[in-house]
Amino acid sequence: MTAIYDNEKFFERYQQMPRSQQGLAGAGEWATLAPLLPDFTNQDVLDLGCGYGWHARYAAEHGARSVLGIDISEKMLAVARQKTTSPVITYQRGDLTKLDLPADQYETVLSSLALHYVPDFAAVVEQVARYLKPNGQFIFSVEHPVFTAAGSEQWHRDSQGQIQDFPVDRYFEEGERTTEFLDTPVRKYHRTLTTYLETLLQRGFVLEHVVEPQPPVSMLDLPGMRDELRRPMMLIVVARNQG
Numbered sequence: 001m002t003a004i005y006d007n008e009k010f011f012e013r014y015q016q017m018p019r020s021q022q023g024l025a026g027a028g029e030w031a032t033l034a035p036l037l038p039d040f041t042n043q044d045v046l047d048l049g050c051g052y053g054w055h056a057r058y059a060a061e062h063g064a065r066s067v068l069g070i071d072i073s074e075k076m077l078a079v080a081r082q083k084t085t086s087p088v089i090t091y092q093r094g095d096l097t098k099l100d101l102p103a104d105q106y107e108t109v110l111s112s113l114a115l116h117y118v119p120d121f122a123a124v125v126e127q128v129a130r131y132l133k134p135n136g137q138f139i140f141s142v143e144h145p146v147f148t149a150a151g152s153e154q155w156h157r158d159s160q161g162q163i164q165d166f167p168v169d170r171y172f173e174e175g176e177r178t179t180e181f182l183d184t185p186v187r188k189y190h191r192t193l194t195t196y197l198e199t200l201l202q203r204g205f206v207l208e209h210v211v212e213p214q215p216p217v218s219m220l221d222l223p224g225m226r227d228e229l230r231r232p233m234m235l236i237v238v239a240r241n242q243g
């Protein structure tokens with residue numbers, strides 16, 4: 001099992017990011033995501049690609065009966081484990097595409113910014129539909145298809161370094177992209193908006209929310225944040241299992 005988040009250099013840089021230091025408060029999409037989350041009271045919750053466990057802890061602190069956080073990276077899980085003593089939370093190392101969890105187990109399956117690392121979204125949706133109880137919710141964020149399309153995920157800049165525009169290219173060519181993130185080549189997967197949404201609809205999910213989060217006004221003065229009003233960086237989807 002290889003995991004980019006276990007790469008020493010990459011992980012060191014990731015630890016320094018505001019969202020790694022401040023958690024949900026440092027995440028530009030949190031103000032949009034938080035109101036979309038359910039009342040976790042007495043829920044069994046699964047967090048796919050849990051990272052440091054910010055969302056897992058949020059669910060536990062808001063009444064979840066159990067939270068299972070899955071991540072492929074030992075280093076991410078080590079930090080997650082340090083950050084909680086909650087008996088409600090279990091962290092497990094695993095590839096979220098190769099899990100064998102019980103069916104009809106969870107009221108909510110969360111996944112924050114992990115599914116663009118996964119090649120086969122339809123297979124994930126199939127699994128999630130099985131893990132969810134009838135009427136359960138699948139709530140996930142991914143990098144936005146407009147953001148992932150060209151592959152570089154970098155602004156076009158002029159000779160003075162000023163932003164000119166953001167490239168969107170190869171939009172309908174789904175598949176692998178390699179982007180420089182934290183000075184490391186990282187493999188991600190681009191899919192169209194149609195693929196994200198249609199895959200859910202075809203599997204019998206009902207779409208409850210589709211949101212392209214913008215940074216909140218309170219974060220606009222942070223470096224680079226105002227530029228995030230020029231392009232959609234993330235996509236948030238809330239879908240209900242009708243199976």
Ligand SMILES: C[S@@+](CC[C@H](N)C(=O)[O-])C[C@H]1O[C@@H](n2cnc3c(N)ncnc32)[C@H](O)[C@@H]1O
Binds near residue numbers: 052054096112113118
């Ligand atoms: C950008 S981080 C997000 C972490 C956390 N969900 C958050 O929002 O703070 C992406 C996480 O997905 C994990 N990940 C990527 N591919 C995975 C896979 N196939 N199975 C399990 N975890 C995976 C990475 O190890 C990393 O912790």
